[in-house]
Amino acid sequence: MRITLNVWRQQNAQAPGRIVSYPRQDVSPEMSFLELLDVLNEDLIAQGDEPIAFDHDCREGICGQCGVMIDGVAHGPQRITTCQLHMRSFADGDTITVEPWRADPFPVIKDLVVDRRALDRIISSGGYVSVNTGSAPDAHATPLPKENADRAFEAAACIGCGACVAACPNASAMLFTAAKVTHLGELPQGQPERAARVVSMLDSHDAEGFGGCTNIGECAAVCPAGVPLDTISQLNVDLLGALSPRRPG
Amino acid sequence: MATTTAAARVRKARRTSVGLKLAMAITGGLFVLYVLAHMYGNLKVFSGQEAFDGYAHHLRELGEPLLPYSGFLWVMRIGLVVALVVHVWAAVSLWRRANHARSTRYVKFRPVQATWSSRTMRWGGVALLLFVIFHLLQFTTMTIQVGGSFDSPYDRVVAAFSTWYILAIYVLSMLALGMHLRHGIWSAVQTLGWSTRRREPAIKRTALVIALIIVVGFLVPPIAIFLGVLE
Ligand code: HEM
Ligand code: SF4
Ligand code: FES
Numbered sequence: 001m002r003i004t005l006n007v008w009r010q011q012n013a014q015a016p017g018r019i020v021s022y023p024r025q026d027v028s029p030e031m032s033f034l035e036l037l038d039v040l041n042e043d044l045i046a047q048g049d050e051p052i053a054f055d056h057d058c059r060e061g062i063c064g065q066c067g068v069m070i071d072g073v074a075h076g077p078q079r080i081t082t083c084q085l086h087m088r089s090f091a092d093g094d095t096i097t098v099e100p101w102r103a104d105p106f107p108v109i110k111d112l113v114v115d116r117r118a119l120d121r122i123i124s125s126g127g128y129v130s131v132n133t134g135s136a137p138d139a140h141a142t143p144l145p146k147e148n149a150d151r152a153f154e155a156a157a158c159i160g161c162g163a164c165v166a167a168c169p170n171a172s173a174m175l176f177t178a179a180k181v182t183h184l185g186e187l188p189q190g191q192p193e194r195a196a197r198v199v200s201m202l203d204s205h206d207a208e209g210f211g212g213c214t215n216i217g218e219c220a221a222v223c224p225a226g227v228p229l230d231t232i233s234q235l236n237v238d239l240l241g242a243l244s245p246r247r248p249g
Numbered sequence: 250m251a252t253t254t255a256a257a258r259v260r261k262a263r264r265t266s267v268g269l270k271l272a273m274a275i276t277g278g279l280f281v282l283y284v285l286a287h288m289y290g291n292l293k294v295f296s297g298q299e300a301f302d303g304y305a306h307h308l309r310e311l312g313e314p315l316l317p318y319s320g321f322l323w324v325m326r327i328g329l330v331v332a333l334v335v336h337v338w339a340a341v342s343l344w345r346r347a348n349h350a351r352s353t354r355y356v357k358f359r360p361v362q363a364t365w366s367s368r369t370m371r372w373g374g375v376a377l378l379l380f381v382i383f384h385l386l387q388f389t390t391m392t393i394q395v396g397g398s399f400d401s402p403y404d405r406v407v408a409a410f411s412t413w414y415i416l417a418i419y420v421l422s423m424l425a426l427g428m429h430l431r432h433g434i435w436s437a438v439q440t441l442g443w444s445t446r447r448r449e450p451a452i453k454r455t456a457l458v459i460a461l462i463i464v465v466g467f468l469v470p471p472i473a474i475f476l477g478v479l480e
Contacts, residue, residue: 072359
């Protein structure tokens, strides 16, 4: 396949960036998208050029490191992570634009790599339960209906990739925050801090500079973990509860 | 999660971006109810001049003698203005927040499932605000009089909508209103926490149907007047 990659190159956070074009003649449809970047980088290094910086770790869709904007869509044309995307998803002769996630709370570190620690700080502000850890409790010590367990698990599937922020026209991290709030809010252990959690996490979300949600739904449409849009409805319910002074937590 | 007291938590909760959205959803919901009632009143032009003018007069006598003449109308007006100020203030705050959240734009951005409605809420809202001001100047304060000056509300409406550019302004404004409500009604329901994955398609369909009813209901009288069905 012949593929032209238009890649965002940026030396560091302060430097202005620009798109650089890299035409390739030898792309195999079986290659993953990251392998194409690897091959391109080997050539760049051989020519004495600087390789393209991009984040990646597991290369099997579980770590959430490899997020980039591919042709205007977070993680490209399929609802999977970039490392799971293969060149067979593109046509011979395609020109593909590759950019970093764009959100002010995600400053560019270099080329396609952004600093996503703002998401970690939202978790530190309340995405946990305050219990003393000892030995693991028996699995059947706290009964839990299957429905709640499934819902908690679905929300807990979030890998923190940031695609929801990247795709959102408001650069809101509401789906990410809602996934965490739903995950813990469905479980008995999450109840005592439920009201305080949603307020602390939203406060942190806003303070990090993410935009407000306007229920457009681009986030859930690109989320590789399939976190559903109605987790945001559930977060809204929790916030409504937290507005009542009688609610504990 | 160190919120010290429930009162402190409530204060903090109100200041979040979701708190702002709740204000928008509640005021937006009031507008939808008002707009539906207003549409019902407009459709009375088809019952003839007497019925329409009688209805306009009756609105002023509503609540008497408990309320003074026009009292009910003034309660509505003040309520709506307060709601509008809150709605626009929250919209502008969220707009500014969103602009600061992405100061560098994508070279290439392709929405996957956003609708025209959902992506034009802000500029569409500004258009609606301009329309509301124009509409009040025309039919409430009567600062702008088109086609002559009349005592009867019916005559005023017929004269105005016999003018092509007035019709055009109203057609465009009602299309903008329809788009705003198509996304706005769904958005308000989700903001109030009533959406679930199973209900989502039905909520979106209902929002579309209500928006269509409002557009058609508001446009039928002006078009009928313009075509000479009513005079
Ligand atoms: C007749 C007048 C109006 C009606 C019936 C109306 C109705 C609504 C409703 C129901 C919502 C949904 C609330 C939510 O997001 O949860 C909404 C949102 C919104 N409205 Fe209005 N509105 C009106 C006027 C305006 C005006 C004058 C502006 C001016 C700036 C405006 C700007 C917005 C914005 C920015 C949103 C949020 C967008 C979103 O949530 O996606 N609206 N409106
Ligand atoms: S909610 Fe989905 S898109 Fe957002 S960070 Fe989690 S996995 Fe990524
Ligand atoms: S590299 Fe881990 S998800 Fe892609």
